[in-house]
Structures are given as C-alpha cells and as structure tokens.
Amino acid sequence: MFRDSGRPATPVRKPQQDRSRATRERLISATIDVLATEGWSASTVSVVAERAGVSRGAAQHHFPTRESLITATxxxxxxxxxxxxxxxxxxxxxxxxxxxxxxxxxxxxxxxxxxxxxxxxxxxxxxxxxxxxxxxxxxxxxxxxxxxxxxxxxxxxxxxxxxxxxxxxxxxxxxxxxxxxxxxxxxxxxxxxxxxxxxxxxxxxx
Amino acid sequence: MFRDSGRPATPVRKPQQDRSRATRERLISATIDVLATEGWSASTVSVVAERAGVSRGAAQHHFPTRESLITATxxxxxxxxxxxxxxxxxxxxxxxxxxxxxxxxxxxxxxxxxxxxxxxxxxxxxxxxxxxxxxxxxxxxxxxxxxxxxxxxxxxxxxxxxxxxxxxxxxxxxxxxxxxxxxxxxxxxxxxxxxxxxxxxxxxxx
Known part of the structure; x- marks a missing residue:
C-alpha cells in the first residue's frame, strides 16, 4: 500500500540510514564519556563499543581505527x-x-x-x-x-x-x-x- | 690513617650518601623528561631508570612504586x-x-x-x-x-x-x-x- 502511494522509493531505505547514524552518534557520545571518566588509555574502539552497547564489528565498520574514532569525536x-x-x-x-x-x-x-x-x-x-x-x-x-x-x-x-x-x-x-x-x-x-x-x-x- | 686523625666516623659515609642523593636526582630529572616527551603511560619506574642510566634495582630502592616516583617528582x-x-x-x-x-x-x-x-x-x-x-x-x-x-x-x-x-x-x-x-x-x-x-x-x- 505504501509503495503505491506515489512516494519516491528512496525514503524506504531511510530507517537503515537512521540506524547507522544513531549507532555512530552512540559511539561518539560513549567516546566522550570514556575519555572524560576513564582517560586516554582506556579509550579504545572496543571499550567504547562496549560502553555504547554496540558490537565490536559494527563499531569497527564506522571507525576502523582508534584515530578515526577520536578524530570524528x-x-x-x-x-x-x-x-x-x-x-x-x-x-x-x-x-x-x-x-x-x-x-x-x-x-x-x-x-x-x-x-x-x-x-x-x-x-x-x-x-x-x-x-x-x-x-x-x-x-x-x-x-x-x-x-x-x-x-x-x-x-x-x-x-x-x-x-x-x-x-x-x-x-x-x-x-x-x-x-x-x-x-x-x-x-x-x-x-x-x-x-x-x-x-x-x-x-x-x- | 684517616681513622686516627680524630675526625668523627660519620663523614666517611658521606660519599655514599652523596651518590645516593645524586641517583635520586637523576631519577627525578629523568621522570620530568619522560613525562614531558613520552607522556604518562611511558612514565614507569623501569623506563625512567633506563633513561637515567640507573639499574632497575637501584631505582626501586629509591622509588618502590610508580606513585612514589611521581609524587616525589x-x-x-x-x-x-x-x-x-x-x-x-x-x-x-x-x-x-x-x-x-x-x-x-x-x-x-x-x-x-x-x-x-x-x-x-x-x-x-x-x-x-x-x-x-x-x-x-x-x-x-x-x-x-x-x-x-x-x-x-x-x-x-x-x-x-x-x-x-x-x-x-x-x-x-x-x-x-x-x-x-x-x-x-x-x-x-x-x-x-x-x-x-x-x-x-x-x-x-x-
């Protein structure tokens, strides 16, 4: 029914993009949190992923290296x-x-x-x-x-x-x-x- | 001969005290150097001892823990x-x-x-x-x-x-x-x- 409503097809992909963006946001927000409370040495992609409740694979998809995570943050x-x-x-x-x-x-x-x-x-x-x-x-x-x-x-x-x-x-x-x-x-x-x-x-x- | 000169016995031990004090100074000065150039994580008793040219044993005699080294510094x-x-x-x-x-x-x-x-x-x-x-x-x-x-x-x-x-x-x-x-x-x-x-x-x- 939605497909016949005449809306363009692209918005159908939006939920996935939104989810991806939300994951990225969660990772960045967790990075600030980990840096401020546990310091630099604790702030690795895997610690941040755990704090954000994101799988390590998903985290590494967004931020393959610690440098990319820190720079984006x-x-x-x-x-x-x-x-x-x-x-x-x-x-x-x-x-x-x-x-x-x-x-x-x-x-x-x-x-x-x-x-x-x-x-x-x-x-x-x-x-x-x-x-x-x-x-x-x-x-x-x-x-x-x-x-x-x-x-x-x-x-x-x-x-x-x-x-x-x-x-x-x-x-x-x-x-x-x-x-x-x-x-x-x-x-x-x-x-x-x-x-x-x-x-x-x-x-x-x- | 020195022992018969009438001087008190303690000054004979002075060179050793001086050496000990000099070692301590070298360790503290190396700590400042390592902290400023290599950062916190590098600043351990063993790295500092190496930078100061002091044996690890001698360093640990002066500073048994990293905290004692940092606090003294x-x-x-x-x-x-x-x-x-x-x-x-x-x-x-x-x-x-x-x-x-x-x-x-x-x-x-x-x-x-x-x-x-x-x-x-x-x-x-x-x-x-x-x-x-x-x-x-x-x-x-x-x-x-x-x-x-x-x-x-x-x-x-x-x-x-x-x-x-x-x-x-x-x-x-x-x-x-x-x-x-x-x-x-x-x-x-x-x-x-x-x-x-x-x-x-x-x-x-x-």
Whole structure:
C-alpha cells in the first residue's frame, strides 16, 4: 500500500540510514564519556563499543581505527560546541551584564565534559606527533570560531586589535579555569574569578 | 690513617650518601623528561631508570612504586619552581614595567618543561582517584605559593580581595597559556596576550 502511494522509493531505505547514524552518534557520545571518566588509555574502539552497547564489528565498520574514532569525536564535539555557543551568544542580555554573561558562557565551554574529554586527547597528543597532526587543525578551527563569536558577543563587528587580544586573553583564562576544574570542583572560586575578570574586561573595553 | 686523625666516623659515609642523593636526582630529572616527551603511560619506574642510566634495582630502592616516583617528582618540581620564582620576583624591575615582568615570569612557570610534565600527571589523575588524592595537596600548596608570590610582586603586602582575585585570574590565564603551548609553539601569540593583559592589570591595580 505504501509503495503505491506515489512516494519516491528512496525514503524506504531511510530507517537503515537512521540506524547507522544513531549507532555512530552512540559511539561518539560513549567516546566522550570514556575519555572524560576513564582517560586516554582506556579509550579504545572496543571499550567504547562496549560502553555504547554496540558490537565490536559494527563499531569497527564506522571507525576502523582508534584515530578515526577520536578524530570524528573531536570534530563533532567542536562543531556542537560552536553551534551551541552561537545560539547562546544570540540570547545574551544587552546592557551592563552582557560582558560577564559572555565570559561565563565562554568559561562554561571549557569546564564541561566535552572539554575534559578533549583535554585527554590533547595530553596524549603532547607525546604523539601523529595524533598531534590530526587534532591540531580541528583545535585551530574551534579556537578561531570561539574567538570570533566572543568578539562578536562583547564588541560586535570590530577589527580593533586591542579587543581581539583581550578576547584571546579571556579564552586563555577560560582554558586555565577548565584545567583547574579537572582535579576537584573549582566552581566557587571560578565564579569569583569570572566576576573579577569581567569587571576589568568591561572597563578595558570602554 | 684517616681513622686516627680524630675526625668523627660519620663523614666517611658521606660519599655514599652523596651518590645516593645524586641517583635520586637523576631519577627525578629523568621522570620530568619522560613525562614531558613520552607522556604518562611511558612514565614507569623501569623506563625512567633506563633513561637515567640507573639499574632497575637501584631505582626501586629509591622509588618502590610508580606513585612514589611521581609524587616525589612533583614535590621536588613544585619546590624548585617556588624557590626559583621567589628569587625571580626579588629581581623584578621597579616602575611601570614591573607588572608585565611579573606576569611574564608567572607565565614562564606554566609554559616550561616542568609544567608539561605536571600536565601529564594531572591528566592521568582526572581518571584515577588514588593518584588525584596524592597530587591534589601538592598542587594546592604550589598554587598558594605562586599566588602569594605574585601578589607580593605586583602589589606588596596587601589583603585587598580585589588584588587577590586579579592575581588568581592572572594565574588562570597563565595556566591556559601553558595548555595552549602543548600542541605547538605558541610563544608569538602568547607574548601579545601577556602584553595586553599586563596593561589591563596595571590599570586595574591603580
């Protein structure tokens, strides 16, 4: 009956494509989880497959090597963070609280689970030139997007090199706060640091 | 003849103590080297012993476990960095360049080989509660010392909470700059960020 409804034939294959995409998503999400909670050495295709509830064969069909799994995970994570950040920045309040809201959101990116996962890859890449070559372009693309959006959020369209550098310093501080949060919950201290930084930044921008 | 010279007996044992201390130093220095260049997983007592040119037995006499080797290395590293920083701060220029010089020295600490080595331990500790418990007190002690010395360097004896928080933010930025330097040489960009932040910091302190 459905076949006679005049719909094109291709959508019939869709459920399989959806399943394949869902498997891929589950594997990537499990990779972030394993990286953030068990660290780099535990993050192999077979451990991730088990965590995702996916057979090892199916996992290897999507990601034949650990490198392909890690690269795809970082790629998607950075895209998601960039997408989420651009929506967040669109909803920032106008007025005096805007700079602090923008700094808070930048810091949120660097203190989340996805950053903790990325940190494990980063740290492994420090002693692995092959991995470093794979992740450096992803990291650069993400850093540029974060910088562009934060400049836009706090100062609009501007080429002012002073503003661009202040935003770089802000993102470096956010990265340092992310690192400080890996060994223990640093949220109370972080809140004060963000408030202080935002005040100084707002004054410098005026 | 020496025994009859009237000297006490203990100094005769000194060369052996010196040798033992030198072996310990060589092992700690090799640990920093292996951590920074080959990463956490490579940093075992036997790999470090080989790098140091020390027999495995001698290495295990000093450090029976990997944890004891890593803890001793961080302890000594943080003590050395604190000692070196306190001397550096004593030689800071007076006048308008003082804040930038202090920020530069703080950033130097977080971009050196010792920080890169510590970062590997940090990253491993994120998924290892036992290691985390061992290194957290060392890290806290170091962070407090770095904070105290930087406050002293840029503002002298002061309890001003605003100054204390500005210095915290500065050290968070320094930590973020350290992280940014692990995948590639970030020194050119870092120099600009340090100059920009130092200017803002100096203005905020006045």
């Amino acid at each position: 970082l790629e998607q994570t950075f895209d998601e963070l960039t997408g989420r950040a651009s929506v967040m920045y669109e909803t920032l309040p106008e007025g005096p609280g805007r700079v602090e809201a923008a700094v808070t959101r930048a810091v949120d990116i660097y203190t989340g689970t996805q950053f903790k996962a990325a940190l494990q890859v980063w740290s492994a890449a420090a002693s692995d030139p092959g991995l470093r070559d794979l992740i450096r372009p992803l990291e650069r693309k993400f850093a540029r997007a974060a910088h562009r959006m934060t400049v836009q959020a706090i100062a609009g369209d501007t080429d002012d090199p002073g503003v661009h550098r202040l935003v770089q310093a802000t993102l470096d501080m956010a990265r340092g706060l992310g690192l400080a949060d890996t060994l223990s919950d640093d949220s109370a201290r972080r809140k004060q640091v963000v408030a202080t930084w935002s005040e100084v930044l707002a004054a410098a921008l005026n | 961080l302890e000594q590293t943080f003590d050395e960095l604190t000692g070196r920083a306190s001397v550096m701060y004593e030689t800071l220029p007076e006048g308008p360049g003082r804040v930038e010089a202090a920020v530069t020295r703080a950033v130097d600490i977080y971009t050196g080989t010792q920080f890169k080595a510590a970062l590997q331990v940090w990253s491993a500790a994120a998924s290892d509660p036992g290691l985390r418990d061992l290194i957290r007190p060392l890290e806290r002690k170091f962070a407090r010392a770095a904070h105290r010395m930087t406050v002293q360097a840029i503002a002298g004896d002061t309890d001003d909470p605003g100054v204390h928080r500005l210095v915290q933010a500065t050290l968070d930025m320094a930590r973020g700059l350290g992280l940014a330097d692990t995948l590639s040489d970030d020194s050119a960009r870092r120099k600009q960020v340090v100059a920009t932040w130092s200017e803002v910091l100096a203005a905020a302190l006045n």
